[in-house]
Amino acid sequence: MNASELQPVVQFLKGLVPFDTLPDEVILRCAKAVIIGYYSKASAYVSFDANAPKLYIVRSGAFEVRDPEGVLVDRVGEGEFFGFSTLLSGEKVVNKVAILEDGLVYHLPQHLFDQLRSESRNFDKFFTRAFAKRLRHEARFKAKDLTTTSRISTLMSPDPIAIDAHASVTQAALLMRNARVSSLLVTDNHKLVGILTDKDLRNRVLAAGLDGRLAVHQAMTVSPISISSNALIFEAMLLMSEHNIHHLPIIDEGKAIGMVTSTDILRGQGSQPLLLIGEIERQQDLASLISVSKQIPLLLQNLISADARAEEIGRVLTSVTDALTRRLIVLNQQLLGDPPMAFCWLAFGSQGRQDQAACSDQDNGLLVAEEMDDYAKGYFDALTHAVCAGLDQCGYVFCPGNIMAQNPQWRMSLKQWQHVFEKWVITPEPKALMHASIFFDMRSVYGPQTLFDALQDKVLAQTRDNDIFLAGMTGNSLIESPPLGFFRTFVLERDGSEVKGIDLKHKGNALINDIARVYALSAGIKEVNTAKRIRALMDANILNRKDALNLADAHEFIAHMRLANQGYQYTQGQKVSNYLLPGHLSSLVRHQLRDAFKVVHDAQSGMKMKFMRSF
Amino acid sequence: MSILLVKARLNWRALRCQHQLFKDYYQSLVPLLAMPVSEAPLVAMDLEMTGLDPLQDQILSIGLVPIEHGVIPLEGAQQKLVQIRGSVGQSATIHGILDNHLVQAVTIEEAMAWFIAKTRGRVLVAHHSPLDCRFLQQDILAIYHQAVFLPSIDTLMLEKHRLLRGHHAIKEGSLRLGACRERYGLPIYSAHSALTDALACAELLLAQVAAMGGARQLKVAELMQQSS
Incomplete structure (x- = not known):
């Protein structure tokens, strides 16, 4: 028999990740080994033969996998799989598979599945990674190194x-x-x-x-x-x-x-971010800074289209913001004269974490060394208003929540800041916890490091091993959970509902930021960048190596998808947002995003176990 | 055809038939009639012919796809191309079979011996089975001088009965294999060969059986009854 004769089966397998990478003769071998079953809603569940585990490949119809407790594990349609966890673990089938829509399912016997795994690394990786929730990226997702972003x-x-x-x-x-x-x-x-x-x-x-x-x-x-x-x-x-x-x-x-x-x-020069930062540092007035900052959106697009790592894009863009902030501070000091005392310009939120992307707004504050007298108050009031207004005009719009250095509430002495943080830590009320996610990701953009350290060290001393505070932070971050995956053109939520799209920031990266923050604060880790926090947690044995690497990979992958999606929106002339519609995703990307969501969900459960056990 | 009649004819033929090959063939089918579809070995078939007249036209290829225990093991799927007298002619454009493809082809004698061996102990399933059966009977008659009885399940008739039961008007073309499959949400196969059509027919039968109450409830005999 030659390949053309079982064409419907061969063609289908050829177009199916991870079979698509197998050579033709192997595909034909698979097609010949397939046993086709028809499943009808009338029989409600797929019945499994415990003695002959198989890979189930859905050709048509729809199925739903639930664990023994009835929790939704997955909903699968055409071109998706079930049954492979049993094949990999060798354990008895425990999940139940309900038949949602009648359809044909190809059964691939265990011996062939094992054979394919041993013959093809790619095939093996697809299933073992899904199983072990590993997310090490495919070469096609490995971001290219640019001069600007290379190590x-x-x-x-x-x-x-x-x-x-x-x-x-x-x-x-x-x-x-x-x-x-x-x-x-x-x-x-x-x-x-x-x-x-x-x-x-x-x-x-x-x-x-x-x-x-x-x-x-x-x-x-x-x-x-x-x-x-x-x-x-x-x-x-x-x-x-x-x-x-x-x-x-x-x-x-x-x-x-x-x-x-x-x-x-x-x-290795000629790199655009460096030129831009150099240009920022050369500008002598606000008007020229504003005109230079018009290049920032283009810089982002170039970095996205060059397929740079999301983490590096965040760092590059944040460096530009930092440079702009510093330049505004310096220029305004030239107008206002020397400051009456040492101060630090604090960056919070995404700027603090160094993961700024498109359409970031301002989150900043001012830390001054001592109590301010009237002159100092007037000086810093003028300075901060000028800098915040300058940032706004350069495209970093005023913070809607008014978390800005120009707001006297967030312009304080070291003692006052320490006191404010202490209040949040001791009485973690909803509003304090909401603030925490912004303020605890702080970094000094300008000013003496010792002054900033005095604040951060005090804060970390208070958060470290503080059970009540950490439980509150954990509870707050568990309000949102990542989706389960995708079903056809929809995003599948954990409760089984199907929605049109997903906010990759709030249901993806923000959740990982939360997890990294809670653990970092619990251990007194000074890093604020999420990837660096995870790394530090791994080095300190607070997160095990596998979980830490998974979480870091998931963070990078989701952020990468978010940026790629924004790049797509930008080129399509759509409004740039964090909202991803799964319609145009390849099955490999769907599979990987699903794995990333699973990693986030597992990390959330782990965090809940660790910090909310006694509450 | 009433099922008692089918059974009686098979037993009668088995008893009277002088040719051991066909005697065995009939005997192998008798016990299948009372079996549920989930147990009985079946085989879906499709023939490609040079035309529609069994007396004048010839078989070009035969595709066989087994159905066992209610599932389709593709390992047993086979196709034979058959040598013909003269050129493929007009139908080549329909079936995509060119004269030089027939290099791999076997003689009609070899094809019929293969067919009888492969389908022994299996109930035939085809879409519009009477036509295929008439071609097979014609060739078997010519080769073995036996007028054989080939009981079969016809997925076209099963579908016709189902539509009539549901008081659907049967429009032209609505009983074609592809149209029937579409009603069950089965995938569309663009390629046509004896083997892919036999596969398409086998899958259609599974869907029809599920819609009729399931392979465990339905007996082979009931399907045969609804095939006429």
Whole structure:
């Protein structure tokens, strides 16, 4: 028999993920092994043969899978599967499958299913991943690396050149000459203690009239500013321009593993976000800042169409907002004169988390070092109004909830902020909890880090292991739950209702943000970016590795879908929103989104178990 | 045809038939009549012919799709192309069979021996089965000199009875295989060959049986009765 003869079955399997990647002869082998059954509503449930587990492939009709407690697990239609969890686990069938609409189902025997899994990695991954709720992305979803978003590690030389702190500067100069480098890492007992550059040799040795026997540690730059190996190139460049330096040691797990110079970075230049940030930093007045900020939506579209990772897009866009904020602060200080005291500009919410996307509004506040007198009050009132109004004109509209530094309520001294946070933590009322999701994701965009740390450390000390507060936060975040999946062109909610579309922000990423926040606050973790929080929770063994990676992947995948959807809306000339209509999703994407939702739901259950047990 | 009559004819033929091949064939069918559809081995068939006249036209291909325990194991699905005298002629455009495809084809003698062996102990199912049966009978007569009795289930007649019971007007074309399948929400198959049509017929029967009360309730004999 040749392939054309069982054409209806062969054609169907060929178009079906994950069979679509199998070679023709394997598809024909599958088609020949298929047993076709017809299921009628009249018999209510699919009856399973415990001795012969099979993969059930729905050819027509509709089915509903429920667990032994009657909780809806899935609703499946044409081209979807059931029965595979039994095949994978080898356990008895426990789920019940109700027949919603009459239809044909292809049965694939266990031995062939196992054979396909061992022959095709792709086939295996499709089912085992669904089963284990793993979400490691397909190559097609792996975002491309752009110059603008690629990692700093791609630029550095693999074996860094280092010298001992007690060596002489002559030895150092020889090493630099032979290796043709302009700088060295200086180590003491394998620990990074400084860097030595051409400039140091000129300024601190020759110009000072010292000779070549001087020890390296006497000429080096002590405790240099460094950057993590997984930082983005543009972040390194920002750091360099902020501190006016040209060399950055790269640190991985506390060890110096390389060095990157401004020349290295210039070689990979031409990146749009960097140019934009550079342009922002050059502008001398509000009018020109407004005109520069008009490029931001285009930047977002370019990043989306370049298929950058969602997390990186968030970081890039937030860096632009940060730069704009800082520039507005600096320009207005030039008009108003020096501030009467140290202050930090606080970013909350999505800017705090570094996951800004399209149409972000402002969430900010001002932290000042001491109690303000009338002059200080007047000064900061003028400064914050000018900055907030500037941001508004640059496209970051005023916060509808009035959480802005220009609102005197959110312009406070360190003591007052500490007091406000304390009140929220001690009496977690609904309004306090609503605020918490915004305010607890805070980051300083401008001002001395020590001032900000004084606030954050105090807050974290209060939230850490605070059962009542954490239970309140958990309860608040469980109000929303992710959908179950998709059924035909609808989104399937957990209660079985079918709705037209899904808000990927509020029923997806926001839920993961909530989970990461509660755990981070419970453990006193300083990170506010969700991916970084999850990473820190994993490193601290608060989340197990598998759950943490699943959650991080789900976060990235949903955010990626959200951005891709916005890119699609933008190109279609539609209003850009977080609302996804499942109609045009491929079956693979539906499958993966479903897995991502499952991860979120499981993480919600885990959080509930951990923090709400006693309530 | 009344079921008692079918049974009597099969027994009578089994008793009187001089040809062992057909004696066995009849005997293998007798016990199936009283079986529920969920138990009885059936086989859906479809023939492609050069025309509609059994006396003049020839069989081009035969597709067989077994139905066992109420499901269709595709492992047993088979198709034979048959050599014909002369050219495929006009019908090639209908069936997509070209002369050079017939290189894989077997003689009509081989095809009939294969058909009898494959369908022994199975009740035939076809859409508009009388036509297919007349072609088979004609060839068997020519080869074995036996006027065979081929009891069958006709999915077209099952559908006609169902529509009449529901007081539906039967419009032209509404009993075609594709139209019948559509009423049960079965997928549309664009490709046509003896095998795909036999498969389409087998699936239609399963849907019809489900609509008639289920494979466990219905006996083979009842389906045969409603096939006339």
